[in-house]
Amino acid sequence: MKNFLLFTFLAFANLYLSQSNQRVSVSGTKYSMIPPEGFEKSQSFSGFQHTESGSSIMINELPASYEDLVKEFTSEALKSKGMNLLDKTIIDFNGSKANVFKITQVANGKIYLKQLLVFGDQTKTVLVNGIYPEINKNLEESIKKSILSTIYNSEQNVDPANVVSFSVDIADSGFKFIKYMSGSLLYSIDGKIPTDKPTIIVGNSISKISVKDFKKFAEDRFRSLPGAKDAVFKNVNKITIDNLNGYEIIAEVSEKEDQPQMIYQTILFNEDSGYFIIVGQTKENFEKYKSLFQKISKTFKRK
Structure with missing residues (x-):
């Protein structure tokens, strides 16, 4: 992790x-x-x-x-x-x-x-x-x-809610907010980072890019995630959330000397050539956390 x-x-x-x-x-x-x-x-x-x-x-x-x-x-x-x-x-x-x-x-x-x-x-x-x-x-x-x-500066005020341009609802999911990090919100089940427990990260693209093929971009972006280069996709689905079109990808991957994990990714493409990304990861209870990742993703809203 x-x-x-x-x-x-x-x-x-x-x-x-x-x-x-x-x-x-x-x-x-x-x-x-x-x-x-x-x-x-x-x-x-x-x-x-x-x-x-x-x-x-x-x-x-x-x-x-x-x-x-x-x-x-x-x-x-x-x-x-x-x-x-x-x-x-x-x-x-x-x-x-x-x-x-x-x-x-x-x-x-x-x-x-x-x-x-x-x-x-x-x-x-x-x-x-x-x-x-x-x-x-x-x-x-x-x-x-x-x-x-x-x-x-220990006195400097930090309020992640006022920094990001989006929100998600984690109520009743069991996930706890851990940290804001460079445009992204990090959550985990046990309230720790790093952890071997399920995690979810919600963020946005750092720069504006022109994307012609949404599906290919989403697949390439998924394979750039750690351990996901050779992932076999279980599901690749078109999705629309908050009036933004994108793709949801789910795959099970296995790294050497490590137990299998499920990685969930949703990318939503913004009108100004940027995108939002949600990445969930779990090594346990794949069906349960797939449903939770999907539920949290559907609450995504731009501010």
């Missing part, structure tokens, strides 16, 4: 941008940073974006030990998720150690570069991800400088 969360959220003309001098709080988090000039607060995730260049900076906080999680960032592990590790540096950061990774990834037919700052302690790991197209490589230094300006 730890890897499922980690790689789920890793898995989305030249212009010069100088650094601004204003520190800005990151919505949905207790962190702030100094974004590059021209970057604006995102309405889709915790961070900043520059629409013209297709660049973004986002923050994720995972409830997992930094020392344990950073070990997952190996060349082999990243390559298995479609990413290539170019460089890794250990730095002094805010009184402790942190890792900075430089990564490449192909998405939507374009090559992207990532400057990824990873730090934390025994209870949490923070990922600050600066993403920019390869053709905008000149942004590298300003983005890296920005992610390194990240600081924590």
Whole structure:
């Protein structure tokens, strides 16, 4: 489950941008940073974006030990998720150690570069991800400088309900809200993350994309989920929720040395070329949780 969360959220003309001098709080988090000039607060995730260049900076906080999680960032592990590790540096950061990774990834037919700052302690790991197209490589230094300006503020207000642009109803489902993470709401049955118990994640696309074949996109998006590359689909159904058209996919998958699990995915396509996504995962009582995932999905509403 730890890897499922980690790689789920890793898995989305030249212009010069100088650094601004204003520190800005990151919505949905207790962190702030100094974004590059021209970057604006995102309405889709915790961070900043520059629409013209297709660049973004986002923050994720995972409830997992930094020392344990950073070990997952190996060349082999990243390559298995479609990413290539170019460089890794250990730095002094805010009184402790942190890792900075430089990564490449192909998405939507374009090559992207990532400057990824990873730090934390025994209870949490923070990922600050600066993403920019390869053709905008000149942004590298300003983005890296920005992610390194990240600081924590315990007094900063965090209210996930005021950040996301959607809602779902989990009443009587047994699921408990755990965490807001970069545009997504995380729920689990036992109130813990990571966990081996059933989980459900509700979120939206980070950027606007043009989708011509909804079914193919939904199937490809499903196969990008951890452990789902070779999944055999049990159901692929057209679905309409909140006047949005999309596809529901259900599959049972089995990873080496792990028990089988069911993965449920619903993608709803928005009018502005974005999409909303709901992903449920369980290793137990497949029929029960399939029904619960479907019930929760049907309560989805845009704000």
